[in-house]
Amino acid sequence: MFWNNVIINRPVMVQEKIVVNNRNIPEPMKREIRQRCGFGCVLCGSIIYDYDHMENDWADVREHVSNDITLLCPNHHREKTNNLISREQVVEANKKPFNIENGYSSPYSLNFSGGVAYVVIANNIFTNDSLLNIYGGQVNPFVIPILIDAVPVIAFKIEDEKLLLDITIVNEFNEPIFLVRDNQLVVNSEAWDVDMRGSSLIVREGHKKIVIEMEFCIPNKVIVKKAKIKFNGVVLDLKEDHYILNGKKSGVFSHNALSSLVGFSIGQTNRFPRGVIHIQKVKRCSNV
Ligand SMILES: [Zn+2]
Known part of the structure; x- marks a missing residue:
């Protein structure tokens, strides 16, 4: 829509990072997750989102693994919690985040x-x-x-x-x-x-x-x-x-x-x- 051929250099996270025994996700890790997910819910692109541990909840493992964390809007987060979306569907969406595919976020x-x-x-x-x-x-x-x-x-x-x-x-x-x-x-x-x-x-x-x-x-x-x-x-x-x-x-x-x-x-x-x-x-x- 507003932009074509926009090239902005920034690092793409490839390396997995792990932080243990800290309930809060560190800020640099959060930023890398935002960049990877295109600043929105990986399913619908909403810029209103939560950080979601896809496979292992913090309470169970007490660690943050960067590649296991994605962005979900409150609606999709609730659907995942209520098993109305499977973990596998979220993992698949995380590989192809909605906003990255489109080039810009959902309005x-x-x-x-x-x-x-x-x-x-x-x-x-x-x-x-x-x-x-x-x-x-x-x-x-x-x-x-x-x-x-x-x-x-x-x-x-x-x-x-x-x-x-x-x-x-x-x-x-x-x-x-x-x-x-x-x-x-x-x-x-x-x-x-x-x-x-x-x-x-x-x-x-x-x-x-x-x-x-x-x-x-x-x-x-x-x-x-x-x-x-x-x-x-x-x-x-x-x-x-x-x-x-x-x-x-x-x-x-x-x-x-x-x-x-x-x-x-x-x-x-x-x-x-x-x-x-x-x-x-x-x-x-x-x-x-
Ligand atoms: Zn969503």
């Missing part, structure tokens, strides 16, 4: 609703709340913290009384690794790591390299905790109180209680208003 529908949206990035609030908004008194149909070349990289829009989230996270070659379109969240199964835990999500492009870390606060708020956004040759690294544009410390990004519809606008804005921070001309990174 997950985020449950945003209402007419007022909030995006919080560091000390900044972006909202169409007429009480907070600097434009005052208007009900605006969008909230765009980051706009690059007239593309809302992170945005809420209000359409037909529905609150819809759009997020575009691409790699340095402008190939999508994580997308939200009209609340439908889809993950590239070849991403380095996409870790959805509860309502929090972290996308990494390498060890300790976080692309975006955010929390979905249903019904109407997203909190972005960390972000290093790449798009069309622009690299925008948002820190607690400043931002770094294409590797150069560029300015203060902290206006506290001041709220606005558009945060950053970089390049042309077309039909959208300019952001609080507007940078028309920016040198693009060459490898994009």
Whole structure:
């Protein structure tokens, strides 16, 4: 659908690893399992999943064997527990995980609703709340913290009384690794790591390299905790109180209680208003 011919280098787990006498699966092992399973249930591709010991339950053997652990969504996990799916069927699915076969995850529908949206990035609030908004008194149909070349990289829009989230996270070659379109969240199964835990999500492009870390606060708020956004040759690294544009410390990004519809606008804005921070001309990174 969104991507073809995406090639992202990451190690493929081949070696079996064993950890004993620790109830928690170690984080590196979890990540390897997520990568192997394409970040979703091996049967249906859902990004809401549990780590399942296929053959031997932890309580019986008190060890975690990496190649024996797979990802199952709550429905398929329950079916396995109730013997409505056999262990053999899960083992077979684990060899050909749903998302790896498709190249991307099954879409997950985020449950945003209402007419007022909030995006919080560091000390900044972006909202169409007429009480907070600097434009005052208007009900605006969008909230765009980051706009690059007239593309809302992170945005809420209000359409037909529905609150819809759009997020575009691409790699340095402008190939999508994580997308939200009209609340439908889809993950590239070849991403380095996409870790959805509860309502929090972290996308990494390498060890300790976080692309975006955010929390979905249903019904109407997203909190972005960390972000290093790449798009069309622009690299925008948002820190607690400043931002770094294409590797150069560029300015203060902290206006506290001041709220606005558009945060950053970089390049042309077309039909959208300019952001609080507007940078028309920016040198693009060459490898994009
Ligand atoms: Zn499933």
